[in-house]
Amino acid sequence: MADMCRKSIKFIEKLRSFYATFRIMRNRTYQVCALFVCAFLLFGTVDVSAQKISKRGYASINEAKAQEIVATLADDSFEGREAGTRGGDMAAEYIVSLLDKWGVEPLLPQGYCQEFQAAKNQNNWITESDMPLDNLIASGCERRVMKNILACIPGKGNGYVVVGAHYDHLGIDTTLVGDQCYNGADDNASGVAAALQLARAMKKSRKQPERTIIFAFWDGEEQGMLGSRFFVKRTSFLSDISAYMNFDMVGRNSEENPWNVSYIYTADNPVFGEWLQADMQEYKLNLMPLFKASKNLIGSSDVSPFVRKGVPVVWYHTEGHPDYHRPSDTADKVNYTKLMEITRAAYLCLWRLANEASY
Numbered sequence: 001m002a003d004m005c006r007k008s009i010k011f012i013e014k015l016r017s018f019y020a021t022f023r024i025m026r027n028r029t030y031q032v033c034a035l036f037v038c039a040f041l042l043f044g045t046v047d048v049s050a051q052k053i054s055k056r057g058y059a060s061i062n063e064a065k066a067q068e069i070v071a072t073l074a075d076d077s078f079e080g081r082e083a084g085t086r087g088g089d090m091a092a093e094y095i096v097s098l099l100d101k102w103g104v105e106p107l108l109p110q111g112y113c114q115e116f117q118a119a120k121n122q123n124n125w126i127t128e129s130d131m132p133l134d135n136l137i138a139s140g141c142e143r144r145v146m147k148n149i150l151a152c153i154p155g156k157g158n159g160y161v162v163v164g165a166h167y168d169h170l171g172i173d174t175t176l177v178g179d180q181c182y183n184g185a186d187d188n189a190s191g192v193a194a195a196l197q198l199a200r201a202m203k204k205s206r207k208q209p210e211r212t213i214i215f216a217f218w219d220g221e222e223q224g225m226l227g228s229r230f231f232v233k234r235t236s237f238l239s240d241i242s243a244y245m246n247f248d249m250v251g252r253n254s255e256e257n258p259w260n261v262s263y264i265y266t267a268d269n270p271v272f273g274e275w276l277q278a279d280m281q282e283y284k285l286n287l288m289p290l291f292k293a294s295k296n297l298i299g300s301s302d303v304s305p306f307v308r309k310g311v312p313v314v315w316y317h318t319e320g321h322p323d324y325h326r327p328s329d330t331a332d333k334v335n336y337t338k339l340m341e342i343t344r345a346a347y348l349c350l351w352r353l354a355n356e357a358s359y
């Protein structure tokens, strides 16, 4: 009997000890779980919003959309998209209709269009941001109303990144024998297609960037970068713009290399080159980039006004060709697979420009 009593007491003690251990473990389990939840909330959120590249956005960039946009803008019905003409207005309307359809909102309170006046002073076009035009216009100089198209994806903070491509081209020349319409498929319907697909892809990523991304479609580039110059002169938050990404002629092949693309960027930001190096490997991009870290980009395309103000730039360009500034720059000659690859490479770069803390 005494033996049974001792056994029972031992059994009860064991039970107590097991229950005590269980309570401690249960508390620790809760504690560990709570720690994991806190860590996820803290670091998981930071990782997703600031760094992780959206695969959904990346995959949305496709060849068919690039072809559709270039074929539309380079169609004869757009009359060569000369700034301040009916064809230019049609191109602007088309770009606005796509941005509106995709839910990429206007940058300015008055809507997508930033109108400005330009006048021709002898052989030079100038805008109202260069000097008052009243005297020139009164003296009978040619005058036109041009328009940039400005859209944005608002960011969480105060900074900005600008993506730009000029949509204007050379119009119609009735003195030409044969084809008189400058279709401008490579120059620069290709760049517009890239910038538009980036806007759509960023929207499709469903993630708010750290910086506001401005998508700018410049007018009057062919008359001397009038649209981008006007924007830079009239923008109050220029010092908050961290980078400018430009597309001008991104659809053609060099004679010897169908996958060439010049990747031109400010030499003071070598990390821009490192990003593309890394992305080429990780995403197996079908491109052969020529890395051009440059100290002086003045005089080249719409990057110039930004470079002059010290804004770091990245510029994609597939070099000149025999159809450059001729009516034979047509949509059938564009390499759409390559245009898609360049746009995808640019998406990866833009993601970092918009989200990295510094560069």
Ligand SMILES: [Zn+2]
Residues within 6 Å of the ligand: 187, 222, 325
């Ligand atoms: Zn041109």
